[in-house]
Amino acid sequence: MFEGVPLSWFLVLSTIMFFVGVYGFLVRKNLITMLMSIELILNSVCINFVAFNKILYPDHMEGMFFTIFIIAVAAAEASVAIAIIINIYRRIVNIDVEKMNEMKY
Amino acid sequence: MTSNQIMFLLFSAVIVIFSILTVTSRRILRAATYLLFVLVSTAGLYFLLRYNYLAAIQLIVYAGGIVVLIIFSILLTSHISEKLPTASLLKKWPALLVALVGAALCVTVILQHNFPGSVGNTELVSVTDIGNSLINYGKYGYALPFEVISVLLLAAMIGAIVLAKKRKD
Numbered sequence: 001m002f003e004g005v006p007l008s009w010f011l012v013l014s015t016i017m018f019f020v021g022v023y024g025f026l027v028r029k030n031l032i033t034m035l036m037s038i039e040l041i042l043n044s045v046c047i048n049f050v051a052f053n054k055i056l057y058p059d060h061m062e063g064m065f066f067t068i069f070i071i072a073v074a075a076a077e078a079s080v081a082i083a084i085i086i087n088i089y090r091r092i093v094n095i096d097v098e099k100m101n102e103m104k105y
Numbered sequence: 106m107t108s109n110q111i112m113f114l115l116f117s118a119v120i121v122i123f124s125i126l127t128v129t130s131r132r133i134l135r136a137a138t139y140l141l142f143v144l145v146s147t148a149g150l151y152f153l154l155r156y157n158y159l160a161a162i163q164l165i166v167y168a169g170g171i172v173v174l175i176i177f178s179i180l181l182t183s184h185i186s187e188k189l190p191t192a193s194l195l196k197k198w199p200a201l202l203v204a205l206v207g208a209a210l211c212v213t214v215i216l217q218h219n220f221p222g223s224v225g226n227t228e229l230v231s232v233t234d235i236g237n238s239l240i241n242y243g244k245y246g247y248a249l250p251f252e253v254i255s256v257l258l259l260a261a262m263i264g265a266i267v268l269a270k271k272r273k274d
Contacts, residue, residue, distance in 0.1 A: 003107065003109045004106075004107040004109050004110050005109055005110055005113045005153075006220075007220045008215050008216060008218075008220065009113060009117070010150075011215045012212055012215060012216070013117045013120065013121070015208055015211040015212055015215065016121055016124075016208060016212075017120060017121070017124050017143075018208075018211075019204040019205075019207050019208040019211075020121075020124045020125055020127075020128055020204070021124070021128070022200075022203065022204050022207065023128055023200050023201060023203070023204035024127065024128025024129075026199070026200035026203065026204075027128065027192050027196070027197055027200045028128065028189075028192075029189075029190075029192065030133060030183075030189055032133060032137075032175060032178060032179055032182065032183075033128070033133060033136055033189070035175065036127060036128075036136060036137065036140050036175060037127075037128055039140060039144075039167075039171065040124055040127065040128070040140070040143065043143065043144065043147055043167070046147070046163075047147060047150060050150075050151060050154060050156060050159065051154070054154045054155070054156070055220075056220070056221065060245070061230060061234070061235070061238060061245070062245075064156060064158075064159055064230065064235075065238065065239075065247050065250070067159055068159065068162060069250055069254055071162055071163065071166050071167065072166075072254045072257070072258060073254070073257065074166075074167070074171065075166050075167075075170060075171060075258070075261075076257055076258055076260075076261030077261075078171045078174055078175070079174065079261050079262070079265045080261050080264050080265050080268070082174055082175070082177075082178045082265070083264065083265040083266075083268035083269040084268055085178060085182065086178060086181060086182065086268075086269050087268055087269060089181070089182045095182050095183070
């Protein structure tokens with residue numbers, strides 16, 4: 001309970017967000033939209049960490065540091081993924097996963 | 106209903122609605138904008154939980170950095186008025202099934218579990234404490250992950266430059 005907001009509300013919210021991200025990752029065919037679904041998933045995990053930290057262990061800071069590191073890893077992942085996507089676009093002028101059937105040449 | 110609950114419900118409604126729009130919108134630039142709304146309301150949740158530093162990082166890195174990067178790459182790789190083709194229902198329903206069953210399972214488990222109701226302290230975490238923990242190598246110190254993450258960011262930077270560089274052949 002955090003000033004009237006129970007922990008389960010945060011957990012339900014992040015569950016919904018996580019599975020919306022999973023759905024998007026499975027349904028989308030465009031590489032950039034798949035990357036956006038991954039960002040949604042990472043963000044929902046961050047909400048979980050922060051809510052657990054604040055409500056169950058308010059005197060510690062582990063959840064917050066984990067969230068900071070998740071955000072940094074997400075930034076690194078997004079930059080490398082976008083570089084790869086741009087490289088693929090240069091090679092086969094398309095970023096659709098179904099058109100990407102030749103990895104070697 | 107307290108004001109905190111109202112703010113939480115407001116933020117969570119924005120998050121749920123716009124995350125669904127992010128994965129269903131057919132215009133890719135709009136999907137990126139909806140993702141920006143989701144990330145900004147997540148920063149609002151962090152402000153609600155009194156993690157001001159974390160909310161600032163969320164706004165700067167996610168909303169300011171990653172979304173801008175995604176929008177740039179969208180503008181580089183697809184035409185602005187292009188609409189994504191809708192996936193056929195046959196391909197959609199297994200994904201929908203996975204998402205719905207997984208969400209239902211997790212929500213039932215969460216609602217059945219009885220969490221200890223400790224009252225969270227509402228003090229701000231001071232930036233001094235955060236900085237001291239990041240350079241502390243004793244107990245509750247994060248010096249090693251901090252160094253590892255800085256090497257990771259450097260590697261990602263060099264990797265992105267090398268990958269996206271124009272080849273001379």
